[in-house]
Amino acid sequence: MANESKRTRHVCSEMSKLGAMCIPLIGSKMGMAGLPDRYVVHPQWQGFLEFKAEQTRLRDVQRIVIRNLKLRGAKAYVVRFPYNIEDEEGNLLASWNGTGRDLLLTLIGLERPTESDS
Numbered sequence: 136m137a138n139e140s141k142r143t144r145h146v147c148s149e150m151s152k153l154g155a156m157c158i159p160l161i162g163s164k165m166g167m168a169g170l171p172d173r174y175v176v177h178p179q180w181q182g183f184l185e186f187k188a189e190q191t192r193l194r195d196v197q198r199i200v201i202r203n204l205k206l207r208g209a210k211a212y213v214v215r216f217p218y219n220i221e222d223e224e225g226n227l228l229a230s231w232n233g234t235g236r237d238l239l240l241t242l243i244g245l246e247r248p249t250e251s252d253s
Contacts, residue, residue: 142216143186147173149235154178169200171211180243182210189215198223210246214238220245 147157155177160170171185183204185197201223204211213221220229231241
């Protein structure tokens with residue numbers, strides 16, 4: 136099974152073929168601690184994604200940064216391998232099939248208002 140970083144690169148590569156930019160926010164000493172791994176820009180969805188393996192926990196600083204991004208109006212999610220999308224507290228929001236296409240479509244679907252929102 137591929138590791139977390141290889142899976143992340145693969146999914147981002149698939150999303151880029153669909154017109155998304157997956158901007159890495161990791162590995163910079165000048166960067167802010169706790170920022171999610173990627174900022175994704177697509178005509179139908181923009182937001183932050185933190186990729187994690189199934190058993191990997193968010194660090195406290197990551198949880199705080201994601202919460203603060205959302206308080207400021209940004210979309211931010213934790214994407215798990217295998218194939219769940221969670222909020223910063225670990226609540227399951229959706230599942231996806233492991234492809235970049237399905238992840239992007241699922242993220243777009245999370246932002247659509249439901250009938251109960253009307």
